[in-house]
Amino acid sequence: MSYSIKQVYQRLHKHHGAQDWWPGDTPFEIMVGAILTQNTAWSNVEKAITNLKASDCLDAAAIVALQHDELAQMLRPSGYFNIKSKRLQAFCEWLLAQGGEQSVAEYETEAMRQALLQVYGVGPETADDIVLYAFHRPVFVIDAYTRRIFSRLGIISGDESYEALRGLFEATLKGKAALYNEYHALIVIHGKEVCRVKPQCHVCALKDKCSYISKP
């Protein structure tokens, strides 16, 4: 007998505590982080954001004004720096064209997602990171950890579409933004601290023996 989606949340929260995500002081920093962390360890993203801050460039207008190569060098530690330089500038161009964060905040949630998905370099997960963590809207973010954990728990097959999984989690939890915020954060923290660092973690592999999830 495996745990339900709700029960997994209870256990993650009990063992890891409140995460109070996303790391970042401002909505804009959160959005930048969402793009830079694509398929990249967060520790590397922090170095790139530090570079941007040091050059006083953590600002849409400043980023757009930079030369591509100049920005790429600041993003270097976060990997894929040429592509991310292009993506980050495309995103900042879009943000400025929208009229800034305040204007984006006027979108209804689904319209906001769709608008973000049109931006070069912004896919479903990045869009939902922004919608949830920068704008506090109730969308459940699906990432590789989510697929890994819940497929190993036997709750999903793992090859469902992004939208199918988002629909499943949102329909099951019927939660508010604060719950989705916390749950996704817990999944990532658990994935980082347990699933990868401790390969013997049994949330994923041996369910009933995981010291973080399965023991009461």
Add this chain to the structure above:
DNA sequence: ACCCAGGGTCATA
């Protein structure tokens, strides 16, 4: 020395 990270785009069939 190898593996893979809090993905997304693009070309090809």
Add this chain to the structure above:
DNA sequence: TATGACCATGGG
């Protein structure tokens, strides 16, 4: 629509 190549640094 469904795969595969590609992007690239840094920590384990």
